[in-house]
Amino acid sequence: MKVLLSGNEAVARGAYEAGCNIATAYPGTPSTEILENLRKYKDIYVEWATNEKVAFEVAVGASFAGARTLVAMKHVGLNVAADPLFTVSYEGVNGGFVVITADDPGMWSSQNEQDNRWYALMAKIPMLEPSDSQEAKDLIKLGFDISEEFDTPLLFRMTTRICHSSTPVTLEDKINHPIKGYVPNVSKFLCLPSNARRWHPIVENRLLKLQAYNEQLNKNLMEINDTSIGIITSGISYQYAKEVFPDASFLKLSMTYPLPIKLIKEFAGKVKKIYVIEENDPFLENNIKILGIQVTGKDKIPICGELTQAVLKKSFDISTPKPTELTVKIPERPPVLCPGCPHRGAFYTINKLKLHAMGDIGCYTLGAFPPLNALETCVCMGASISNAYGIERASTPEDKTKLVAVIGDSTFFHTGVPALINLVYNNGCTTVLILDNLITAMTGHQQHPGTGKTAREEPARKVSIEELVKGCGVKRVFIVDPYNLDELKTILKREVAIPEPSVIIARRDCVLRIKPQFAMKVNNETCTGCKLCVNLGCPALTFKDNKAYIDHILCTGCGLCQQVCVKKSISQEPKC
Amino acid sequence: MKETSVLICGVGGQGILLASDLLGKVAIEAGLDAKKSEVHGMAQRGGAVVSIVRFGEKIYSPIIGENEADFILSFEILETLRQIKFLKKSGICIVNNYELPPFSVSTGIDKYPENIPEEIKKHSKEMFLINGLELAREIGNSKTVNVILLGALAKRLSFPKECWIKTIKEHFPPKIIDINLKAFELGYNS
Structure with missing residues (x-):
């Protein structure tokens, strides 16, 4: 079956x-x-x-x-x-x-x-x-x-x-x-x-x-059909190539290193013209060319981007139906931080304080997009802290007081810890903001050392981020609720200005793991349409007929919009 | 049987992957070769989501190029337009009559396009507009929109209805089988 x-x-x-x-x-x-x-x-x-x-x-x-x-x-x-x-x-x-x-x-x-x-x-x-x-x-x-x-x-x-x-x-x-x-x-x-x-x-x-x-190896497949074209390929590229060249001869390799040299030479002897069809780099192509076998690959097929049958057809000038032309402009729909995402408050605050924030890998990389525009660098897992500290080393005393590294909980455990130790040891003063949503969120909620659960969700010893950070030698450690904008702003503003390292842990569960009890609503009588709330970049908050409008289904009642509304036009209601 | 390609699209979180799972299973149940492709991760955080299901005697690529889909099953009306270039001129669109404004629209930077159904009709052989949310509320569960839409698609595919019912029964936990069967019927007869 x-x-x-x-x-x-x-x-x-x-x-x-x-x-x-x-x-x-x-x-x-x-x-x-x-x-x-x-x-x-x-x-x-x-x-x-x-x-x-x-x-x-x-x-x-x-x-x-x-x-x-x-x-x-x-x-x-x-x-x-x-x-x-x-x-x-x-x-x-x-x-x-x-x-x-x-x-x-x-x-x-x-x-x-x-x-x-x-x-x-x-x-x-x-x-x-x-x-x-x-x-x-x-x-x-x-x-x-x-x-x-x-x-x-x-x-x-x-x-x-x-x-x-x-x-x-x-x-x-x-x-x-x-x-x-x-x-x-x-x-x-x-x-x-x-x-x-x-x-x-x-x-x-x-x-x-x-x-x-x-x-x-019997997993390498030689299919001799039309011998005018022979295709050497592997992985998903085989499927695309079969789609585009159904009648060609194929050598599909399952073991692509070290290459079966004799098999490739045998195939080369049976076909007239060889194309190597592979995604991204010319790995097979270069290694086959070294054998002295003439093949064509990246001269025709792009190195950059995903290979598809459409890309292949274009590479080989195979005609396709005329593309559909639309008369309307379609607005983009990039990924966004979820409604009620606890990271939103942190990015809003960073933006308001005009700090230079160095980012890391996770959902929170989305904080770089408008209207939050809160992140300025992102390199790889754990790089936020070392990056920010490196910038600190090359900055004027005044600029040093505007630096913050933004890193998630799982990423902090991953490679943030050695970077923090380095910052402490080398007398740095960059502020580190750990966005702790108590799970590895971006990849779909995997457990990590701070959750107290194993991969099978059985009890595990829990590594405390605050104790770990203190153990690394950080004296100034603060835990804040990222839904509390005033507190977050006060602490962040104070800590970036202090010439010693501080760690602020903004802690709240990933909103996708909780059942919301409330939603917010807008009072149309008093809303002046100032758009202050819209600048939070919340997908539940839209602008309709010159007033803010909150989608009850999407809203999780985090209350950030209520906190930024100067007209006090936003209130809480039970979720239905 | 010649291959059939179905493109399912919408916005992350609408239950698109569940719909493509079920369709793929039905094709296997019917004794065909089938492949299903989708993208996880960053793309799912409220972004545009696409899943492709292809079935027939022998399927190679799990994805399709422009002008290659026989059907588009769309969970959000604007997303239909974003993907319509993948539809054959002879293709059919089944569209959930539901607007979810992207961020640039909700903040007033862009406008949600008007007359989308007319534009879809221009580029397809037939279009069926389904009031998914309304129907789902009729049976008292707004989360069944995806199965309702799948029912509407099933009506236009050639798999025996029993295959669908069997697959739904196997796929869902016992507690929610009945409501999903009801949703499927509702879509099938819409």
Whole structure:
């Protein structure tokens, strides 16, 4: 029987069927649902780690102890985990170890479009790329076997369209792989130069063996049809290429590093003209060109942005029907902070105080958009604090008193802590505003060290942000309710001016996790249409017939609009 | 069977992903190949949301290009226009008659376009306007708009009605099966 599974669900299912024992992750779109779905399988231990590096190292430890382990992260997460990745490539594994990177071509929910296939090449480890959910499930199982057979971590490369597309999958039974148990093996698991010098040639030799293995792998698919065009492709690009060139010959690779050189040469001998069709970087193309095989790829197909069948058609000048032309202008609908989002008050206050705020990764990055316009930089997870402090170092004494770093709770645990310690240690004075909504919100409400719950929502020890911050040496620590604009403004204004580090924790539950009891309403008699409330950027608040209007269904009764209304025209009513 | 592509669109939080889930399951239930594509994360925070469901004997790409959708099922009237370029000239639009002004409109920067149904009609073979919220309130649950709209789509697709009913029964928790079956019927007969 077939079921429709997303790529992420299929990966989880595949790991279960492969007898995976332990799985770790840090949430990040498009990878988050892998661990969430692994929770369905009670005999797999799952955990949300504080960041990808930690998740990776926990998984490595479990593998050293003979457990089949999986670690999942989004593409930029692998940058965080890159340090252990490169060394574990030398050390090898004990239990099968699969590293999942979920890349985001098109940047649907990411800050860059990096192509993580290069990591396989650089770390000298095998890589598998599924092109649909069935393959995601099958290849994950194969991935554990390859990892064990060749004593190597394995990179499993997904992309947004694989992660979040659902395609039919046939379910199979689980094969048990009991944990072998930890046996010390210093000459294998302790990286010292003397050991690593011995390991490096083994790694190079492993690549040759993996290449020979890939030549015979039945998951690589050669379809010889019309031989005038041969297409070499992998992953989701295969589906787009099949759609556009149904009659062409295909070499679809499932294992894309190290490449099956003989197989590629064999295919090249059978077809006249070869196109390499791949999304983002010319990874396959460059590596095939090195073999001396003439192929065309990025000369025609764009490197930037998501590949689609439409993009392919355009690249190959295949005619498409005339585009639909509209006579009306369609207003944009960008993502916005939710009605009642506790972050709104913080951004409104930052804007009013004309502070320079350095942002971080999470829902709150949306505070950069109008009308809040509250954030000025954003680089990567945890960078707000170090960025703001760096700007402080290069600023005039006057500008130093206007700096604030804005970071969420989960992001603070992720990589904000070392940045805060650095700020304290180096005598900085930047103010840090931790927007604590008591959950990892952007990715869909995952637990973290501050929530007191495990990934399975069972009780866990809770790490207190205020105690942690005090332990880092911050003397001035304040907890405020972000729904209280006056208090927030008073504290923030005072703290940025003080020449020592302070941490303000603006704490309130993510509004999507509470059931609102109230909604606000506007008194049309007294509303003058001044738009002060509209500047909060709340989706529940609109401007109709020159008066403010509050949508009762959308409103959660946070009361910010009531606080900013000078005419006292906004009041609370019970939610119906 | 030639492939059919359905584009479902609306605003984050309207239950679009649930609708596409059900449609995908029905296609599998009917013994077809099916693929469904959607985007999570940043795009869902009140932004424009699109999900695509394709089914037929063999489906390759989970997404579509312009002029490739046979149906648009739209949860918000303006969002229909945003996606209409994906509809074939011979395509059908099923549209929830519901306006949710984007932020630029609510703050008075932009105007919510007028005469949207006329514009939709210009670019489609047929358009059905469904008063989803009104119908949902009729059965006393405003959260069933998505299933009502799905009912309206089901009427125009060729899957046996039993497939839909079976899938709805399997998908929802027991407590809300009846209300959703009612919603489906209401949409189907609208």
